[in-house]
Amino acid sequence: MNKKFWSSRIQSLVPYTPGEQPKDRVFIKLNTNENPYPPSPKVLQAIQEAAGDALRLYPDPEAQSLRGALAEYYGLTPEQIFCGNGSDEVLGLCFYALFSPGRTVVFPDITYSFYPVYTELFGLDYQQIPLNEDFSLPVEKLLGGNGGVVVCNPNAPTGQALPLAEIRRILEANREVPVLVDEAYAEFGAQSAVPLIEEFPNLVVVRTMSKDRSLAGMRVGYALGNAGLIAGINCVKNSFNSYPLDRLALAAGEAAIRDKEYFEETREKIMQTREKTTKALRELGFLVHDSSANFIFARHPEKSGKELQQGLRDRGILVRRFDKPERIQDHLRISIGTASDMEALCQVCAELVRD
Numbered sequence: 001m002n003k004k005f006w007s008s009r010i011q012s013l014v015p016y017t018p019g020e021q022p023k024d025r026v027f028i029k030l031n032t033n034e035n036p037y038p039p040s041p042k043v044l045q046a047i048q049e050a051a052g053d054a055l056r057l058y059p060d061p062e063a064q065s066l067r068g069a070l071a072e073y074y075g076l077t078p079e080q081i082f083c084g085n086g087s088d089e090v091l092g093l094c095f096y097a098l099f100s101p102g103r104t105v106v107f108p109d110i111t112y113s114f115y116p117v118y119t120e121l122f123g124l125d126y127q128q129i130p131l132n133e134d135f136s137l138p139v140e141k142l143l144g145g146n147g148g149v150v151v152c153n154p155n156a157p158t159g160q161a162l163p164l165a166e167i168r169r170i171l172e173a174n175r176e177v178p179v180l181v182d183e184a185y186a187e188f189g190a191q192s193a194v195p196l197i198e199e200f201p202n203l204v205v206v207r208t209m210s211k212d213r214s215l216a217g218m219r220v221g222y223a224l225g226n227a228g229l230i231a232g233i234n235c236v237k238n239s240f241n242s243y244p245l246d247r248l249a250l251a252a253g254e255a256a257i258r259d260k261e262y263f264e265e266t267r268e269k270i271m272q273t274r275e276k277t278t279k280a281l282r283e284l285g286f287l288v289h290d291s292s293a294n295f296i297f298a299r300h301p302e303k304s305g306k307e308l309q310q311g312l313r314d315r316g317i318l319v320r321r322f323d324k325p326e327r328i329q330d331h332l333r334i335s336i337g338t339a340s341d342m343e344a345l346c347q348v349c350a351e352l353v354r355d
């Protein structure tokens, strides 16, 4: 590739690789943790109502109506809430706004692979803390001596949740630096750190409507934290893009957070399917970690991850696999689909381990 006209800043930048979104044929798509259920009918109605004359006008740069709905949902004030164009963008703004050059940000070696990309992009120093053999987090290695902490809870791609008491331990030992908790999957079974926001002005919780509210296609993410810290994120946002959320996304996000009943119903189905799939795969000899997310992390002792992933793909099912670090290359990260998606998955897995 000719990088002649690329800034010196990005000559060696390695971007994040998102999961495949195939267009050539129909797959059962279990590779990007999308919700298998459609958004709430109330969300679709809100989008239709927003899709009118008003689209010629800029959206509300402060997302006040959406922040009001989120404030009500979480028992916070709107000043404690920041909304952005998907949580990837919110995370990026947080990294830029909260972490300082020359100070080392720490996060696990096995976690959301976007974190090292942000630190590289913004020229931040970072250290990756190796997870224990069983993929649990060695919390004692995060207790001070750093310039900030990032924890994904439940963690991706392992699905393991950290108890709130452990998050509290991390916050108590890092009172002088920001602690970011990425709760993209928290609604599927982890204890949220939101109740600790009052007590810890260094805490920022980042969430998304992509997974739990079936809105990956609308790009709605948000950060929750102390008003001073949120103002810092706004300062960066207003130095970059004043209107990150468009009118349709604002309407969709607000309707989604207000329709608790639909959310709880779909979440319950996903969690039940997760438990059923875990059990079925274990019966086929897979080693499946207990998951608190809308995906499972599994391997088979006699099959390589590569061969399982390809076998599934050949039979119309996409799952995700990571080559790095090496110790997870034989694991598959399998999103929880509908009950019938997962029956199809288990059937193909049975064939693959029989061969």
Ligand SMILES: *Cc1c(COP(=O)(O)O)cnc(C)c1O
Binding pocket: 033, 085, 086, 087, 088, 089, 112, 152, 156, 182, 184, 207, 208, 209, 210, 216, 219, 220, 221
């Ligand atoms: C999916 C995901 C995100 C990003 O979600 P958006 O679609 O950008 O809102 C952030 N963090 C983790 C851990 C994720 O898995």
